[in-house]
Amino acid sequence: MLEIANLNKTFFPGTVNERRALRDINLTLREGEFVTVIGSNGAGKSTVLNMAAGKLFPDTGTVLVDGEDVTKLPDFKRAKYLGRVFQDPMAGTAPTMTIEENLALALGRGKFRGLGTGVTARKREQFVDELKTLELGLEKRLKTKVGLLSGGQRQALSLLMATLTGPKILLLDEHTAALDPQRAALVTRLTIEAVERHRLTTLMVTHNMEQALKAGNRLIMMHDGQIILDLNAQEKAAMTVPGLLHEFEKIKGAQLDDRTMLQ
Numbered sequence: 001m002l003e004i005a006n007l008n009k010t011f012f013p014g015t016v017n018e019r020r021a022l023r024d025i026n027l028t029l030r031e032g033e034f035v036t037v038i039g040s041n042g043a044g045k046s047t048v049l050n051m052a053a054g055k056l057f058p059d060t061g062t063v064l065v066d067g068e069d070v071t072k073l074p075d076f077k078r079a080k081y082l083g084r085v086f087q088d089p090m091a092g093t094a095p096t097m098t099i100e101e102n103l104a105l106a107l108g109r110g111k112f113r114g115l116g117t118g119v120t121a122r123k124r125e126q127f128v129d130e131l132k133t134l135e136l137g138l139e140k141r142l143k144t145k146v147g148l149l150s151g152g153q154r155q156a157l158s159l160l161m162a163t164l165t166g167p168k169i170l171l172l173d174e175h176t177a178a179l180d181p182q183r184a185a186l187v188t189r190l191t192i193e194a195v196e197r198h199r200l201t202t203l204m205v206t207h208n209m210e211q212a213l214k215a216g217n218r219l220i221m222m223h224d225g226q227i228i229l230d231l232n233a234q235e236k237a238a239m240t241v242p243g244l245l246h247e248f249e250k251i252k253g254a255q256l257d258d259r260t261m262l263q
């Protein structure tokens with residue numbers, strides 16, 4: 001379970017570059033809930049994800065994982081709770097290491113450095129089984145250096161590495177955005193399968209509204225540092241892309257009207 005309460009963040013406060021990135025964000029993900037996050041550029045989506053990951057700390061507010069306050073815990077100390085896949089296919093894997101070495105590293109995540117990172121026959125068997133689920137033939141390429149894989153293959157591997165140890169929280173930051181439509185669809189399918197298989201509590205940021213509607217069982221829309229729409233599974237299932245655009249325009253319009261009225 002992930003509980004984000006009253007998060008506020010202002011970058012460069014008191015300067016000409018001041019930017020209020022988050023305005024009192026409240027968001028609770030129950031165990032196994034898969035929330036997709038959409039919103040305009042600069043809405044604060046990545047900032048929320050970075051705070052859940054411990055990459056950034058809020059000015060005020062708290063982040064709890066399974067009831068434990070991790071607000072001030074840096075990302076490397078959250079590794080045992082968190083799986084994360086980034087937009088850049090180069091970011092989640094070590095290119096000069098082989099597929100099996102990367103998987104061994106992922107398996108040892110959160111443990112002391114040097115412990116549990118070797119590849120044993122037993123682990124190799126597990127890696128083969130896990131890689132087969134990707135249906136990309138990577139189980140036959142255990143000794144291939146990851147730098148030689150295509151972007152889609154690397155993202156599929158990153159996803160597997162992020163979910164291998166069944167983390168409490170999975171964070172996906174536009175992880176299919178750099179892929180062609182076919183590969184993006186594949187990684188989306190693998191994501192849905194992995195989340196279901198491990199019952200992962202998941203937060204996925206995407207600019208692709210179709211993907212946001214297809215994946216997950218809840219959808220939130222952000223704008224200007226706030227959550228402006230929160231659809232449950234039923235509402236999400238009935239929603240369409242034009243419907244989302246309509247909601248966005250409607251809510252944005254209402255906010256502008258409110259501000260105008262305040263002046």
Ligand SMILES: Nc1ncnc2c1ncn2[C@@H]1O[C@H](COP(=O)(O)OP(=O)(O)OP(=O)(O)O)[C@@H](O)[C@H]1O
Nearest residue numbers: 011019020021039040041042043044045046047048
């Ligand atoms: N490290 C930072 N330093 C200064 N400002 C930042 C930083 N990170 C984010 N911001 C600002 O905070 C606001 C929210 O940014 P954020 O990256 O969270 O938006 P986003 O919704 O992920 O946008 P996009 O869809 O464009 O990636 C933006 O105005 C951005 O410029």
